[in-house]
Amino acid sequence: MARRVAVVAGGHSKFGKRYDATMRELTAEAYKPIFDEGITQDKIDASILSYAASQFTGQGAGSALMADYIGLQNKPHLRCESACATGTASLRAAWGMVASGLYDVMLVLGVEQMNRVSSATATEYMSRAGDMRWEYPFGVSFPAFYALMASRYMSEYNMPHDVLAKIAVKSHHYGAQNPKAHLPKEITFEEANNAIPICRPLNLYDCSLITDGAAGVVIAAEDRVKEFTDRPMWIKGIGAGASENMIQDRPSLTSIPGAKYAAKAAYKMAGLEPKDMDMAEVHDCFTIAELIAYEDCGFAEPGKGREIVENKDNYHDGRIPVNCDGGLKSKGHPLGATGISMTYEVLKQMRGEADKPSRQINDVKHGFVHNVGQSGQFVNCFIYERGW
Amino acid sequence: MAEKKELYLGYTTDKAVTPFFQEFLEHLDEERLMKSVCTSCGEEYLPPRQHCQKCLSEAKLTEMTEREAKLYSYVIVDFAPETLSSKQPYVVAIGEFPSGLKLTAHITNLTDMPTVGMPLKLGFAKEGEGKMITYRWLV
Numbered sequence: 317m318a319r320r321v322a323v324v325a326g327g328h329s330k331f332g333k334r335y336d337a338t339m340r341e342l343t344a345e346a347y348k349p350i351f352d353e354g355i356t357q358d359k360i361d362a363s364i365l366s367y368a369a370s371q372f373t374g375q376g377a378g379s380a381l382m383a384d385y386i387g388l389q390n391k392p393h394l395r396c397e398s399a400c401a402t403g404t405a406s407l408r409a410a411w412g413m414v415a416s417g418l419y420d421v422m423l424v425l426g427v428e429q430m431n432r433v434s435s436a437t438a439t440e441y442m443s444r445a446g447d448m449r450w451e452y453p454f455g456v457s458f459p460a461f462y463a464l465m466a467s468r469y470m471s472e473y474n475m476p477h478d479v480l481a482k483i484a485v486k487s488h489h490y491g492a493q494n495p496k497a498h499l500p501k502e503i504t505f506e507e508a509n510n511a512i513p514i515c516r517p518l519n520l521y522d523c524s525l526i527t528d529g530a531a532g533v534v535i536a537a538e539d540r541v542k543e544f545t546d547r548p549m550w551i552k553g554i555g556a557g558a559s560e561n562m563i564q565d566r567p568s569l570t571s572i573p574g575a576k577y578a579a580k581a582a583y584k585m586a587g588l589e590p591k592d593m594d595m596a597e598v599h600d601c602f603t604i605a606e607l608i609a610y611e612d613c614g615f616a617e618p619g620k621g622r623e624i625v626e627n628k629d630n631y632h633d634g635r636i637p638v639n640c641d642g643g644l645k646s647k648g649h650p651l652g653a654t655g656i657s658m659t660y661e662v663l664k665q666m667r668g669e670a671d672k673p674s675r676q677i678n679d680v681k682h683g684f685v686h687n688v689g690q691s692g693q694f695v696n697c698f699i700y701e702r703g704w
Numbered sequence: 705m706a707e708k709k710e711l712y713l714g715y716t717t718d719k720a721v722t723p724f725f726q727e728f729l730e731h732l733d734e735e736r737l738m739k740s741v742c743t744s745c746g747e748e749y750l751p752p753r754q755h756c757q758k759c760l761s762e763a764k765l766t767e768m769t770e771r772e773a774k775l776y777s778y779v780i781v782d783f784a785p786e787t788l789s790s791k792q793p794y795v796v797a798i799g800e801f802p803s804g805l806k807l808t809a810h811i812t813n814l815t816d817m818p819t820v821g822m823p824l825k826l827g828f829a830k831e832g833e834g835k836m837i838t839y840r841w842l843v
Binding site for chain 2: 437443456465472
């Protein structure tokens, strides 16, 4: 029988173009608040480094460097990689190690440094996650995969771009209130709807950011939780899914099959339903991805995600608040840190510690995390429950 | 032995040309697009794969006789990966043949905005520095 496991602490670096730091300093910045809460190195049994793309820095074997830099040089560590879902993949692996009894307390640290290369080079690196023989030679970039979904979705459901622009406006509204955000500024609907095209039908404000940053959480087995906090966040449900590698081989482009499966599995394990969720952090690498996530996670019926947008149900005081930290769009998307940052945000919201009342979600008992890698080849969903 | 070929528009690091892929490229050079068909269960693959995804048996290259398709989805790439920067903007399309097989390639002769469902025709052309034949969609 698996032991119950809780998130007991979290830390988060400033996200942005961090020319003042390298991965090691970012990692220390994310661990410091955890250390300050009393979870010193001697309390940690092992760590996992969530680090998606070593080509950006050239640094191989990153977990050895990071563990050493923050004083965990004698504790077992490993690196996990699942593209943009690396953060939650690392958490899923760590959960298994703690639930099984292998370790009691683990640090899961996510980090990425992406701004030491140009945007074109970064786009190049990310496009190599596509099929190198059949997709990459045609220049199918990371935004292009999501634009292929957007074209199909907009055609099947006769949806104008306006809906996507409203999602970007919401993301920036909350990012502007998050001191950790990469691009903390409000944007207007007109700006979002008429920005320069990147991969039509997606424009600049439909795309997430190329970000440097780190985030960390500590998880602990149930009989050790009280040593660290009286406000634990229990891992109640985990679901993981996968989808066809080539996007043309998917049965549908209006949904991510692996995300639907992952969400269902998470609800089943938790014994909960979409209506029980008080907030969600979803993988909005592009605005269309957030819209599809509403449907894949069960917050809207297929094709009806736009109603959530039009009714502003996704705002902090709405039916299902989504990405009230700014999301990947405004807070930023340092690949390996993203899934950990989502988890950190649920912990902050549950504890009533959002930076401003204007983005604090009221009375969060259950929070949902949806983290997608690549264009859906990797998906992890987590359901968290307030433990006090 | 024929000179080894690569399928590329800009650049690819997948340079390990296997005998199976070499054969695909030689057919392509003669403007024949090949799918593969499983010798055991008959499952068809486009683009071709050497091993059947279902039963892992060998799949053999077989010529695609379908030439007409419909636009399943598209993207106009305005900001390209570094190695294709000189070609932007370009249009990547997924076309669906009547058999249900799909193919990802550029549409190269558009004069107006593409629309999902529009008819496409399979075409061939020489591309890139190596002047390799590649497949493309035409409207």
